[in-house]
Amino acid sequence: MVRLGREWKETLIEGPAGTGKSHGVANWVNVFLTMFPGSRWLIARQTLKSIRNSCQVALEEDVWGPLHPCVTSSRATRLHRQGYLYPEATNVVGGVTYSGRSEIVLAGLDNPYRILSTQFDGAWVEEGIEITRRAWETIASRVRRPHAPWRPLIVTTNPDQRYHWLNQRPQEIGKNGRPKMRRLKSKHWENPIFWDLERNCWKPMGLDYIRDNLGNYTGVERQRLLDGEWVSAEGRIWAAFDDDVHVLPLSEIPEPKWAIGGIDWGFRNPTALTVWVVDKEDRIYCVREAYHTGVSLDWIAGMIQRANDYLRERWKLEMTYVVADSAEPRNIETVNALLRKPLYEGGGYVRPTRRKDQMAQTFLVDRAMRADLELNGGRPSWYIADDTLMHPADPKMVAAHRPTCLRQEVPAWVWRKTEDGRPIKDEEDPTCDAHAIDSAKYVGDEVFERDLSGPKAPQTFGPGSFGAVLGDDEIDLHDD
Ligand SMILES: Nc1ncnc2c1ncn2[C@@H]1O[C@H](COP(=O)(O)OP(=O)(O)O)[C@@H](O)[C@H]1O
Numbered sequence: 386m387v388r389l390g391r392e393w394k395e396t397l398i399e400g401p402a403g404t405g406k407s408h409g410v411a412n413w414v415n416v417f418l419t420m421f422p423g424s425r426w427l428i429a430r431q432t433l434k435s436i437r438n439s440c441q442v443a444l445e446e447d448v449w450g451p452l453h454p455c456v457t458s459s460r461a462t463r464l465h466r467q468g469y470l471y472p473e474a475t476n477v478v479g480g481v482t483y484s485g486r487s488e489i490v491l492a493g494l495d496n497p498y499r500i501l502s503t504q505f506d507g508a509w510v511e512e513g514i515e516i517t518r519r520a521w522e523t524i525a526s527r528v529r530r531p532h533a534p535w536r537p538l539i540v541t542t543n544p545d546q547r548y549h550w551l552n553q554r555p556q557e558i559g560k561n562g563r564p565k566m567r568r569l570k571s572k573h574w575e576n577p578i579f580w581d582l583e584r585n586c587w588k589p590m591g592l593d594y595i596r597d598n599l600g601n602y603t604g605v606e607r608q609r610l611l612d613g614e615w616v617s618a619e620g621r622i623w624a625a626f627d628d629d630v631h632v633l634p635l636s637e638i639p640e641p642k643w644a645i646g647g648i649d650w651g652f653r654n655p656t657a658l659t660v661w662v663v664d665k666e667d668r669i670y671c672v673r674e675a676y677h678t679g680v681s682l683d684w685i686a687g688m689i690q691r692a693n694d695y696l697r698e699r700w701k702l703e704m705t706y707v708v709a710d711s712a713e714p715r716n717i718e719t720v721n722a723l724l725r726k727p728l729y730e731g732g733g734y735v736r737p738t739r740r741k742d743q744m745a746q747t748f749l750v751d752r753a754m755r756a757d758l759e760l761n762g763g764r765p766s767w768y769i770a771d772d773t774l775m776h777p778a779d780p781k782m783v784a785a786h787r788p789t790c791l792r793q794e795v796p797a798w799v800w801r802k803t804e805d806g807r808p809i810k811d812e813e814d815p816t817c818d819a820h821a822i823d824s825a826k827y828v829g830d831e832v833f834e835r836d837l838s839g840p841k842a843p844q845t846f847g848p849g850s851f852g853a854v855l856g857d858d859e860i861d862l863h864d865d
């Protein structure tokens with residue numbers, strides 16, 4: 386695999402799936418920790434759960450084997466480990482003595498406390514495209530422990546869309562006049578179990594891997610995972626969407642004024658519930674999501690309650706109401722019956738979308754996402770928190786290489802194309818997954834359309850009077 390010299394602090398190792406990125410870095414991290422006893426590494430990913438089947442497997446199975454003290458020293462199973470502790474050791478490198486117990490801390494950005502509370506000699510972030518630039522910089526700021534002679538930060542990843550921050554960082558120049566990150570490309574021929582280097586072709590295991598794991602991908606995903614290219618989908622509908630701009634850690638969301646939800650019904654396709662908070666400048670933030678195929682209306686009612694529990698605990702508020710696809714009035718009725726919420730403005734808690742013009746909703750949200758419009762004061766009005774799912778990602782969607790949440794739907798949502806590949810700019814590609822997107826459109830319509838509707842008709846009755854309480858219709862009756 387690659388040599389990681391000490392002249393670079395940040396190293397990106399990118400490449401198609403199965404080229405040996407995780408294997409190589411796991412080995413390298415182990416060499417570092419063995420060479421400099423007493424040092425401490427962070428291994429992080431967007432969620433702690435996702436480390437279990439990637440980094441931990443590479444370490445436990447490829448590097449150590451079952452009898453290594455790191456594995457045997459704790460009775461915790463792989464799924465419950467918070468880290469690994471090496472045996473006490475001493476080693477002299479370049480005349481300096483290093484001694485102590487080396488340590489690996491496992492952490493997910495879904496619970497950053499473990500990262501923030503400690504200092505590290507080095508860090509490995511797996512599948513870097515999942516994390517935000519801010520998260521990366523936070524991790525970098527924690528790699529400052531002076532135990533070992535240098536402090537490497539390694540990020541491994543499959544490529545994503547071209548304008549992803551991680552693809553841009555190696556081109557950005559830091560304060561010292563050098564690129565902020567070094568880029569190393571990992572290729573299939575570097576993996577000896579998949580590629581026959583002598584004959585320059587796949588080995589049988591490599592072919593199986595391609596067929597079983599990568600065979601289902603088409604288009605952009607295939608270019609990324611098989612060829613390792615950073616490519617963007619052509620003809621994206623919400624083209625302004627940028628992970629780096631629109632994805633925020635929950636902690637950076639300002640105090641909200643109110644909250645609202647959106648539902649798109651599905652059965653074979655996912656049912657999507659997105660939950661949004663609205664700040665005092667009418668900027669909206671998606672903070673919770675449910676996204677699952679084959680679920681019942683009970684399930685969705687439960688998710689609405691769960692989201693409200695969350696909002697109450699965090700911000701002392703609940704969704705004021707939920708807008709849902711009007712094509713399924715029975716679903717709306719049933720969920721309302723299950724929820725037994727008081728009526729809001731004379732309608733059910735879950736209520737149908739007001740208008741059917743989907744394209745108008747699409748443009749309304751597009752405008753809210755853009756930073757280049759004066760209307761928004763140079764700042765988008767539309768954001769997604771970096772960790773929203775209220776349940777494990779839908780395994781059916783994962784297996785089919787389809788999106789599992791709003792943030793994954795948006796970059797893949799494209800205009801329909803003509804035979805010769807030109808986008809038709811007023812028709813969505815019907816094969817795209819746009820379920821959370823639809824729910825987001827209903828919500829956008831409610832929040833942003835209010836702004837544009839101008840001042841409401843002046844109130845003709847004094848506050849607290851019968852007229853104000855009962856409204857015009859009732860007053861007519863009482864006039865007699
Ligand atoms: N140098 C190597 N020697 C032996 N096995 C390897 C080597 N590199 C990779 N592998 C194996 O190939 C498979 C894919 O490697 P992995 O590191 O998971 O790839 P990536 O992280 O690039 O997707 C794993 O099962 C790994 O154990």
Ligand SMILES: [Mg+2]
Pocket residue numbers: 406407408439
């Ligand atoms: Mg990997």
